[in-house]
Amino acid sequence: MVGHGKRVKKQGGTINEVAREAGVSISTVSRIINGTAFVAEDKRRAVEAAMHRLDFQPNYLARTLITGRSMTVGVIAEDIVSPFYADVIRGVEHALLDTPYQPVLNSGHWSTRHETRAIDTLIYRKVDALLLLGSTLTDDTLRGVAGRVPLILFGRRVPGLESHCLTLDQRGAALNATRHLIELGHRRIVHLHGPPGQQDAQERREGYRDALTGSGLPLHPELELQGDFLEQSAAQALTHLLDARVPFTAVFAGNDQMAAGARLALYRRGLRVPDDVSLIGFDDLPASAFTIPPLTTVRQPTYQIGQALARHALNVLAGQPSTLPDFDLPLIMRESTRPLR
Amino acid sequence: MVGHGKRVKKQGGTINEVAREAGVSISTVSRIINGTAFVAEDKRRAVEAAMHRLDFQPNYLARTLITGRSMTVGVIAEDIVSPFYADVIRGVEHALLDTPYQPVLNSGHWSTRHETRAIDTLIYRKVDALLLLGSTLTDDTLRGVAGRVPLILFGRRVPGLESHCLTLDQRGAALNATRHLIELGHRRIVHLHGPPGQQDAQERREGYRDALTGSGLPLHPELELQGDFLEQSAAQALTHLLDARVPFTAVFAGNDQMAAGARLALYRRGLRVPDDVSLIGFDDLPASAFTIPPLTTVRQPTYQIGQALARHALNVLAGQPSTLPDFDLPLIMRESTRPLR
DNA sequence: CTGTTAGCGCATTCAC
DNA sequence: GTGAATGCGCTAACAG
Numbered sequence: 001m002v003g004h005g006k007r008v009k010k011q012g013g014t015i016n017e018v019a020r021e022a023g024v025s026i027s028t029v030s031r032i033i034n035g036t037a038f039v040a041e042d043k044r045r046a047v048e049a050a051m052h053r054l055d056f057q058p059n060y061l062a063r064t065l066i067t068g069r070s071m072t073v074g075v076i077a078e079d080i081v082s083p084f085y086a087d088v089i090r091g092v093e094h095a096l097l098d099t100p101y102q103p104v105l106n107s108g109h110w111s112t113r114h115e116t117r118a119i120d121t122l123i124y125r126k127v128d129a130l131l132l133l134g135s136t137l138t139d140d141t142l143r144g145v146a147g148r149v150p151l152i153l154f155g156r157r158v159p160g161l162e163s164h165c166l167t168l169d170q171r172g173a174a175l176n177a178t179r180h181l182i183e184l185g186h187r188r189i190v191h192l193h194g195p196p197g198q199q200d201a202q203e204r205r206e207g208y209r210d211a212l213t214g215s216g217l218p219l220h221p222e223l224e225l226q227g228d229f230l231e232q233s234a235a236q237a238l239t240h241l242l243d244a245r246v247p248f249t250a251v252f253a254g255n256d257q258m259a260a261g262a263r264l265a266l267y268r269r270g271l272r273v274p275d276d277v278s279l280i281g282f283d284d285l286p287a288s289a290f291t292i293p294p295l296t297t298v299r300q301p302t303y304q305i306g307q308a309l310a311r312h313a314l315n316v317l318a319g320q321p322s323t324l325p326d327f328d329l330p331l332i333m334r335e336s337t338r339p340l341r
Numbered sequence: 342m343v344g345h346g347k348r349v350k351k352q353g354g355t356i357n358e359v360a361r362e363a364g365v366s367i368s369t370v371s372r373i374i375n376g377t378a379f380v381a382e383d384k385r386r387a388v389e390a391a392m393h394r395l396d397f398q399p400n401y402l403a404r405t406l407i408t409g410r411s412m413t414v415g416v417i418a419e420d421i422v423s424p425f426y427a428d429v430i431r432g433v434e435h436a437l438l439d440t441p442y443q444p445v446l447n448s449g450h451w452s453t454r455h456e457t458r459a460i461d462t463l464i465y466r467k468v469d470a471l472l473l474l475g476s477t478l479t480d481d482t483l484r485g486v487a488g489r490v491p492l493i494l495f496g497r498r499v500p501g502l503e504s505h506c507l508t509l510d511q512r513g514a515a516l517n518a519t520r521h522l523i524e525l526g527h528r529r530i531v532h533l534h535g536p537p538g539q540q541d542a543q544e545r546r547e548g549y550r551d552a553l554t555g556s557g558l559p560l561h562p563e564l565e566l567q568g569d570f571l572e573q574s575a576a577q578a579l580t581h582l583l584d585a586r587v588p589f590t591a592v593f594a595g596n597d598q599m600a601a602g603a604r605l606a607l608y609r610r611g612l613r614v615p616d617d618v619s620l621i622g623f624d625d626l627p628a629s630a631f632t633i634p635p636l637t638t639v640r641q642p643t644y645q646i647g648q649a650l651a652r653h654a655l656n657v658l659a660g661q662p663s664t665l666p667d668f669d670l671p672l673i674m675r676e677s678t679r680p681l682r
Numbered sequence: 683c684t685g686t687t688a689g690c691g692c693a694t695t696c697a698c
Numbered sequence: 699g700t701g702a703a704t705g706c707g708c709t710a711a712c713a714g
Contacts, residue, residue: 014691025701030693040699060465061411062691065402065706072466080434080446081427090422093448097455102462105421105446107434114438121443124401125413231631260631267633290572290601292608292633355707366685371709379683403707406690 013054021050033058064126073313074122074149076106076115078134083285084255084302085133088154091306092131099314101128112136123149129313132156136197150316154309155200164316166309166324170200173298173329174207175214177280178252180296180331182215185340186250186278192237192262193254194229201229204254204282222246227258234261242269249277249340256281256288256297259336263291278337293335301327354395362391374399405467414654415463415490417447417456419475424626425596425643426474429495432647433472440655442469453477464490470654473497477538491657495650496541505657507650507665511541514639514670515548516555518621519593521637521672523556526681527591527619533578533603534595535570542570545595545623563587568599575602583610590618590681597622597629597638600677604632619678634676642668 015033019026024043031037032047039047050056064070075092077085089105096103104127108115115136122130129150135142139158145151146161153165181189191208194201205224212219225241227233234253241248242265251266253259259281266277273279273293281288281297288295308325315322356374360367365384372378373388380388391397405411416433418426430446437444445468449456456477463471470491476483480499486492487502494506522530532549535542546565553560566582568574575594582589583606592607594600600622607618614620614634622629622638629636649666656663 015693016691026692027694027701028699031700034693036693038699043700057465059406059691061402061406061467062706063693065400065406065691065708066693068706070402080421081424081431083422083424086422086427090448093421093450102466103447106444107431124398125443126402231628235631257628260628263633264631264635287572287598287601287628290576290605292604294605356709357707367708368686368710369684372684375709377709381683384684400707403690404709406692406707407709409690 013056015056015058017054018047018050018056021054022046068126069128070126071100072102072104072125072127073129073131073310073317074106074125074127075103075131076108076118076122076133078108078110078115078136080105080107083287084283084300087286087302088133088306088309091303091308092310093306094303095307095310095314101314101317103310108132108134108136110134110136116141119145128317131309131313133309150313152309152313152316154305163323164312166305166312168300168305168327168329170203170329171207171210173331174204174252174282175211176207176329176331177282177298178208178211179215181250181252181278181280181337182211182217184250184278184337187217187340188220188223188248188250190223190225190238190241190248190251190262191254192225192227192234192251192258194227194258196226198229201254208252223248227254227261229255229257231257231261231264234258235265236261238262238265239268242266242271250279250337251277252280254282256283256285256295259288259295259297260291263336274336274338278340280331280337284332289334291336296334296337297332298329299332300329354397356397356399359388359391359395359397362395363387409467410469411467412441413443413445413466413468414470414472414651414658415447415466415468416444416472417449417459417463417474419449419451419456419477421446421448424628425624425641428627428643429474429647429650432644432649433651434647435644436648436651436655442655442658444651449473449475449477451475451477457482460486469658472650472654474650491654493650493654493657495646504664505653507646507653509641509646509668509670511544511670512548512551514672515545515593515623516552517548517670517672518623518639519549519552520556522591522593522619522621522678523552523558525591525619525678528558528681529561529564529589529591531564531566531579531582531589531592531603532595533566533568533575533592533599535568535599537567539570542595549593564589568595568602570596570598572598572602572605575599576606577602579603579606580609583607583612591620591678592618593621595623597624597626597636600629600636600638601632604677615677615679619681621672621678625673630675632677637675637678638673639670640673641670 015026015029019029106118131152134155142158157165157167193205225237251262253262271277281295284297284299312322312324356367356370360370370388447459472493475496483499498506498508534546566578592603594603612618622636625638625640653663653665
């Protein structure tokens with residue numbers, strides 16, 4: 001087999017070699033690299049030539065060891081696989097693209113243990129700031145982390161860290177979505193919600209209830225079904241409901257993936273969407289515009305959120321005042337809902 | 342606003358302070374940390390107590406500066422947003438979980454410029470090995486990179502780096518899929534392929550043609566439609582075909598996302614799947630089991646691939662011989678295909 | 683078994 | 699403007 005050799009090849013000389021090659025001191029070279037001070041034109045030329053000849057690249061580690069700044073921002077997402085977080089990450093990456101900062105990604109996997117490990121790793125790696133896209137940690141723990149590194153949170157509102165928390169009005173959006181169903185004439189509306197421990201899941205559920213009670217409609221506990229934000233759980237839960245012959249005419253799913261699961265359960269029983277049952281999701285994943293039928297859902301502007309998060313991090317790192325913007329969660333009307341009857 | 346302070350807080354003392362606190366030399370502390378040599382029980386106790394008291398954590402940068410090994414493996418995916426690569430990444434993360442190595446992710450965004458930048462950044466950050474999940478770079482460039490850092494490639498077969506390349510038989514799998522359609526009696530089969538510059542896209546297209554010619558069927562250039570692996574492109578291309586009233590009875594999409602786009606185009610025209618048109622995808626994304634109808638598709642064992650890639654990297658880093666395994670691409674039969682007539 | 687010494691590669695005071 | 703010296707925090711010889 002073609003071996004790589006166990007050691008990385010020496011990377012084009014050190015600042016010392018450049019200095020010798022150019023006949024100047026290393027401080028002069030350093031000044032040229034960092035633009036710290038003016039340097040005579042001829043020396044600058046000589047140094048630049050030497051750097052080029054030796055294919056010189058400053059050593060990141062040595063440099064960071066001194067300055068204390070690694071020029072990286074750590075990003076931990078609950079799950080990189082999730083299309084939702086992936087798009088936020090895309091926004092972060094994009095916003096950082098033409099800055100000296102680099103994102104470093106890691107996953108929390110919805111697990112306290114993994115998330116803790118990821119955080120420790122990134123702090124150990126000396127990231128200059130940390131972005132948490134969702135978190136399973138307690139407020140206290142989070143405040144502790146914020147004491148070790150500038151911390152910016154998405155999807156959590158932690159007392160004491162408010163100005164670095166970006167949350168969306170999940171409850172209001174869920175209320176909107178449910179109300180839309182009510183306005184279409186639906187009365188028995190199923191809600192597929194995520195894990196009770198999950199803040200977003202909880203808020204959406206409350207929004208659903210708000211809409212019902214706000215319209216003077218009764219709450220039907222048997223219509224609130226728990227899932228885990230994945231397709232399968234929703235399909236199962238709804239299938240059980242169908243088997244129990246509990247009547248309903250609409251479904252508000254806690255996210256688009258659960259909407260897809262619900263959709264399949266309906267399809268299996270020969271129920272049409274939206275003719276027999278109306279369906280609304282939450283997230284507006286890219287794929288949801290292409291489901292059959294295209295899904296009516298709540299849009300979370302994930303990409304823009306990622307950008308906002310990154311820009312805020314940049315500001316914080318620059319020591320500038322910065323406020324996280326607010327985002328609306330519009331209901332995107334497509335074809336999975338229609339008036340009852 | 343709640344400020345973070347511009348500087349990260351001092352992280353629980355240095356090895357020097359620990360040594361002083363414990364009344365030993367720093368080398369003794371270093372030995373205990375790294376298990377480099379045996380240390381008397383009482384000193385070990387004292388040092389561990391001191392480390393705990395000072396909340397000591399060795400400085401990653403200083404350590405790496407000396408050892409030359411950062412204990413990280415860089416991972417560059419064309420696109421983290423893509424569900425396909427995301428699952429490979431999940432496999433990589435998982436395989437690295439209980440090792441001293443940490444993955445560091447970055448995106449190439451299907452762009453030579455971005456990919457080059459990502460590679461430079463990661464090498465600059467001194468990753469010990471680099472995993473490329475897809476690449477837009479030339480063979481020569483890739484060989485150049487391999488000279489700077491141990492390189493492992495997925496989805497590319499580069500002469501000279503064969504033993505570190507993991508590729509799948511896209512062509513054979515595409516042939517299988519198409520042949521399945523042929524065996525069901527289909528003769529006019531549309532193929533939605535990805536960008537011509539993309540190796541996978543090219544190979545799948547060839548597999549499609551192989552199947553046709555292998556069965557003695559004619560190639561119909563008007564049935565080969567180009568897309569970009571996203572839903573929208575497929576929907577458009579197929580809509581055009583439908584408008585032009587070109588007859589066909591089946592569609593083999595270059596990936597599941599394009600299959601979804603095609604599905605919607607058919608739906609818009611009132612064509613049923615599989616009753617009027619059979620549809621096959623490629624990738625077997627998690628969502629594809631929940632489309633309407635569930636999609637027949639070629640499964641790429643992405644998670645296992647990620648694991649294999651990471652394990653190979655580990656072996657290479659350990660200086661052990663290692664061979665990348667082969668993976669089958671089975672056709673997953675679901676409900677989007679059926680015999681003609 | 684343990685302490686002393688010398689750097690890793692670079693930014694950063696200081697003098698000149 | 700520029701060079702010499704100092705040290706970031708740690709590991710790796712080197713002596714004892």
